[in-house]
Amino acid sequence: MLRVSHCGAGRRESGVRMLRGSLVAAATAAMFSAAGAPALADEGSTHVVNLLTPVIEIESDGSHYTNPAIALAPLAASVNVALDAGISGRIKSFKVWLKFRAETSDWADFPQHANAVDWPQHLRPKSLNDDVYVSVPYGSHASYLVSYCNLQANALRQGGMTDQQIFSQDRPVEVAVISALQYEMSGVAGSFWDGFDASGVSGWQHFKKMTVVCQRHESLDAPTAGPIAGANLMAGTAQVNNATGACVLGLHGIISAAVPHLPVKFRYVDASGQQSDLKTVVTDANGLADFAHSYPLSADIKSGKIRMVGQGPVFLSNWADFESDCVAPPPQEAQIAPPKAIDLQGIATGDEVMRGGFACPAKVKIWGVVKGRASMDGHVALAADGTPKALEPYSIDDGETIAVQGDHTLSWGPTQTQQNVKFAMYVTSKQGVVVDQLEKTEAFVCRQVTSGVAQGAAGGVSTGQSQPTHSQQAAVGQLALPQALAIQAPHGVVRKGEIRLSGGAANGSYTLTFLRKNGGAYTAVNAAQLPKKMTGLTASFPLKALTGGRDWRLEVCPQKQDRTACRTSDFRLPALGSAVGGSAGGGMVPTPFVIAPGAVQ
Incomplete structure (x- = not known):
């Protein structure tokens, strides 16, 4: 059965729509209900937990509102999805997306930007209650938010105000944000969820709201500021x-x-x-x-x-x-402290491009550093001027520091000699929720060429003419320290046999040893199905070859180096009966985190 639910959709939403079903299923459900049998109904609900972009500012030209002040910024939220397939069913799939509106407008609906999960048949859970990351990219939401500001301006004009009065001060518009859910379950059909939020009502006062600030225009400052x-x-x-x-x-x-x-x-x-x-x-x-x-x-x-x-x-x-100074609850109740973004830098490389009589930086190396505060998995994304540049998975422990790098190409106009680039780093949880972020703006300046232009070659590109300063080299060195060989996977409880390294040589060769825990010691296991060597930073192994216990250790040693270069990672197999070979059985399949529209470059 496929159903659609909307959290708190108010007067403009019916709340639930049945897209597919059968008279046989409905009759069967009615028969069980009349007989007083246990409930067989499947249920689903969703609500916005947290708005990750609570304020968006819209610029004006003094007579109209034009565009959001921060280009390419998504409208994002953390959304709860709760599903229960009842006694007879399993959850096959779901999609959750955002809708928003001003108080006097209709809902803007964005199912094309849904966070969607579709489980393989052998991994379908009976229930789910999780928070997921959902966003509407800039290209889809910008025109709506701008229109809300212009609708307010038109209303003020009709009330007798001049443009001088309207655009000489910032004016807020509240925008309600809700989530919509579509899900499909197997089993006998049952009653529908009513589509309201957890409070049981759906009035305007109960919605999560962001503030759209319709900005003043500087030319109209003062007496009516x-x-x-x-x-x-x-x-x-x-x-x-x-x-x-x-x-x-x-x-x-x-x-x-x-x-x-x-x-x-x-x-x-x-x-x-x-x-x-x-x-x-x-x-x-x-x-x-x-x-x-x-x-x-x-x-x-x-x-x-x-x-x-x-x-x-x-x-x-x-x-x-x-x-x-607050102390977290005891371990059985404590929540995991997310990693912290501690450093972000964009450093020009030695590559240059000629523009007139100036040599301008052509490429930038982006460095981001994250420090762990507990054992946690997720992704780190790097962006330059709102465009994604790197998206890397991480597996980090308390006190551990990791570095992520990306590349950005600078674009110069014919007469441009300086530009500012806004870099951003986003740290997300395994479910794609942003847990920390860091932003920094760097200036890049062209240098005037007085001699030695011939070094630039026919294409106008020269290398080595502008080297990083000593302080930049030191910064890169410090950032690169955490890039020593580390084992990202397997780690913690594992459900698929993957080996993922970071910090090592991309084409390096490594010796692998699997050790099983017996009492307080680890014993090497020499099974024919387990790999003994790997080349590069990724490899796989069959979980079924790990027998005789749940607690294991992987030792990875770079070839032609002494044992001080070896690294180990402890991991555990799922309990008997849990699904292996894919995503966690009974849980949600994590989806990649996307900062803004466009592919990672």
Whole structure:
């Protein structure tokens, strides 16, 4: 049976639509219901857990709103998917995607950008409850968000306001974001999910909302500029509330306004996209509001940043850094602390391209460094000016540091001698949820050529004329240190036999040894089906050849080097009856994380 559900779709959605079924299945379900048999119905629901892009700004030209201020940025969210096939069925597949609208518009629907999972028959689970990453790329959402701003501008014109008044200040538009779910299950058909969110209602006030800031135009500044003159936020160190046991961050804010007794509404938004409920403060006779609030944190968060986002009037405060002294729950209840993005650099190589009388950098090496805070798998993505440049899987342990690299080609105009490039690194979980990110802008400058132009050859490209500085070479050396040989897979609980190395020579040769744990010691196993050597950084082995125990160790030794260069990785086979050879049985197949439209270059 294939069904479609929409989380909190309100007055414009029926909530559920049956796309395929049979009278036989319906009659069978009715028969069991009349007989008082146990429930056989399959169920599905979805809701937006967290908006990863809570604020998007739209630029204007003074008479119309034109385009988002940050090009190529996706509209992204963490979405919960809950499925239960009941007694008689299995989950065959599902698709989940985003929909959004302003309060007075229709839903914009994006099934073409769904996060889709289709299980092989032997791996189909009976139930699922997981958070997945879903996004709408820039090319699909930009025109809708711009139209919301222009619709608001038209309404203000009809109310008698001039363009001078409309475009001289930032104006917010709230946009509701929901998730839609399509799923197919085997088994006897049953009752449908009603399509509402967890609260059981679907009114506008219950939707997750992002803020679209319709920006003012600088040429129309002053006398009608926004009333907020300044907003400053300070954050302390998060502590455990002894009365409730919750981890709480104390916040102290100051807002200054051009007018007294002004009601100001805002939300606190942290760097992960989590936001508070709506806060309201009122300025005093001098136009000042001094206030304090508490913000709840997960106990496993050790540091971060947070700011105020105005809802009326519009404003943005500074980012306030914070730390936490809260202690995570006991291990059986603790959540995994995600890896942290600790460094990002874009360094020009020695390659140059001639433009007139200038030699300009042609290529850039992008370096990103991630530090583990627990054992975790996922992906690291690197981007330059919103275009993906690298997407690498990782398997990291607490305290371990890994480096990822990518390449970017600079494009120069005929008379251009300088350009800025915005680099970004995104660290995601195994499910594709962004757990940390880092952005940095680097400037690249052409040098004037006074002699020795002949080195450039016919194509105008010369190499070696502009070498990295000593500080750049040192930075690359430091970044390259974590690239020593490491075993990315197998690691932890494994369900497919793959060997994946990082940091070694791409065409290197390695000796492999599989060891089984017996008591407190490991014993080498010499099975004919297990590989003894590998060339390159990837290989495979049959899990069925690992017999006699669940705990194993793989030793990888570069050939023609001493044993100090060897590396080991401990891993464990699934419990008896669990699926092997593919993705985790009963779990969701992770999907690759995509930062922006376009292929990885």
